[in-house]
Amino acid sequence: MHGEHAARRAAVLAAIHPGVMVVPARREGAYGGVGEPFRQDSDFWYLTGFDEPDAVLVLRSGAERPCVVFVRPRDPERERWYGPRVGVEGAPDALGVDAAFPLAELEAELPKLLENVSRLFFRLGRDRRLDDRVLEAVDRVRARARQGVFSPHAIVDPGTVLGPLRSIKSAAELAEMERAIAITCAAHRAAMQRARAGVSEAEIEAVLLAEFRAGGARRPAYPPIVAGGKNATILHYDRNDGRFEAGDLVLIDAGCEYMHYAADVTRTFPVCGRFTSAQAEIYELVLAAQGAAVQAVRPGVTLDIVHGAAVEVLTRGLVDLGLVQGPVATAIEEERVKPYYMHRTSHFLGLDVHDAGVYSDAEGPCRLKEGMVITVEPGLYFASSGEAGPFAGIGVRIEDDVLVSSDGALVLTSAAPKSVEAIEAACAP
Numbered sequence: 231m232h233g234e235h236a237a238r239r240a241a242v243l244a245a246i247h248p249g250v251m252v253v254p255a256r257r258e259g260a261y262g263g264v265g266e267p268f269r270q271d272s273d274f275w276y277l278t279g280f281d282e283p284d285a286v287l288v289l290r291s292g293a294e295r296p297c298v299v300f301v302r303p304r305d306p307e308r309e310r311w312y313g314p315r316v317g318v319e320g321a322p323d324a325l326g327v328d329a330a331f332p333l334a335e336l337e338a339e340l341p342k343l344l345e346n347v348s349r350l351f352f353r354l355g356r357d358r359r360l361d362d363r364v365l366e367a368v369d370r371v372r373a374r375a376r377q378g379v380f381s382p383h384a385i386v387d388p389g390t391v392l393g394p395l396r397s398i399k400s401a402a403e404l405a406e407m408e409r410a411i412a413i414t415c416a417a418h419r420a421a422m423q424r425a426r427a428g429v430s431e432a433e434i435e436a437v438l439l440a441e442f443r444a445g446g447a448r449r450p451a452y453p454p455i456v457a458g459g460k461n462a463t464i465l466h467y468d469r470n471d472g473r474f475e476a477g478d479l480v481l482i483d484a485g486c487e488y489m490h491y492a493a494d495v496t497r498t499f500p501v502c503g504r505f506t507s508a509q510a511e512i513y514e515l516v517l518a519a520q521g522a523a524v525q526a527v528r529p530g531v532t533l534d535i536v537h538g539a540a541v542e543v544l545t546r547g548l549v550d551l552g553l554v555q556g557p558v559a560t561a562i563e564e565e566r567v568k569p570y571y572m573h574r575t576s577h578f579l580g581l582d583v584h585d586a587g588v589y590s591d592a593e594g595p596c597r598l599k600e601g602m603v604i605t606v607e608p609g610l611y612f613a614s615s616g617e618a619g620p621f622a623g624i625g626v627r628i629e630d631d632v633l634v635s636s637d638g639a640l641v642l643t644s645a646a647p648k649s650v651e652a653i654e655a656a657c658a659p
């Protein structure tokens with residue numbers, strides 16, 4: 231991916247011209263406490279493929295040396311405890327950048343890099359200590375105005391450049407996402423095989439995590455949800471400490487992270503291997519809504535249209551079931567499914583589960599483009615205490631990862647069983 235990172239930096243340099251972008255790595259320990267594995271900042275990883283903490287990348291368009299990185303220096307003592315560092319001498323070759331400095335020289339070097347550039351792309355508000363250092367550097371350049379030096383007069387969020395770039399996946403990125411997805415789908419199949427009445431949600435969570443790690447994934451991309459019975463109606467349930475009972479539906483929302491790329495898959499299946507008629511009715515309705523939403527995906531449409539396709543099918547179905555008051559058009563207009571479907575249908579997927587990408591700007595909701603990867607994940611959730619009659623306590627969500635192709639959508643997660651027949655087959659002993 232060496233050349234690919236250089237190409238991404240070149241794309242950024244072209245997009246920010248004239249300007250300078252400052253992108254920090256994640257700080258050591260910033261991701262968690264002692265013993266938690268380090269996870270690189272996604273923007274920094276996207277532009278460098280460099281997995282060490284406490285580094286800063288500075289890209290300056292039009293400069294003789296446009297790509298400069300500040301890194302931790304070599305330190306034999308620390309490296310014995312925490313592993314090797316690339317170091318200042320090794321960084322230019324290892325990362326393909328033009329120059330490297332020790333991190334301690336950021337304060338002295340940054341003002342030079344900010345001289346005579348009109349725009350500074352830097353994300354304020356993430357790390358107040360770094361905010362201070364960057365703003366001090368700007369101030370030091372400003373102080374030299376009478377010597378004919380000008381300082382940045384605009385600080386721009388780098389997401390305005392990195393969001394659109396990161397949302398279009400290259401072939402190399404898609405290959406890594408497909409690997410994350412293959413591992414994830416295998417884990418879902420293993421979970422369907424293992425889940426039985428009497429088995430704990432925790433055991434199924436362990437099955438998922440074992441499959442992820444054995445498959446080569448570094449970690450789950452987000453805390454897995456393993457929800458039996460009415461736990462599936464809690465959207466962000468992650469206690470995973472219940473036990474399945476005969477007749478339960480099991481909702482699993484779990485995906486791994488492979489080479490920093492996330493998969494995000496939800497499947498819902500009957501713990502006994504057969505849907506009851508009430509469960510099947512809801513399941514088929516969500517499945518139809520999911521299919522309609524996937525059908526709606528193509529370049530040029532907005533995520534509102536994809537969401538609307540799901541909402542229309544769900545509304546029609548719930549009106550037919552007598553759970554929502556018709557007529558359908560009025561029910562859609564008044565969002566009457568909202569008590570049962572209260573979240574959005576899609577988000578961008580990539581280096582982050584909720585990936586970089588522009589959902590809307592001054593012109594309104596943004597349009598899908600070829601090469602974007604999004605989730606399509608409608609659901610229906612009936613509280614056990616609600617008025618939903620035979621459907622009370624049922625929670626169903628079906629989530630696929632979908633690539634926007636030139637003329638439609640390509641479902642990347644079809645290795646996870648989804649039709650009623652495929653699920654019943656996958657659950658069979």
Ligand SMILES: [Mn+2]
Nearest residue numbers: 494605607629
């Ligand atoms: Mn999702």
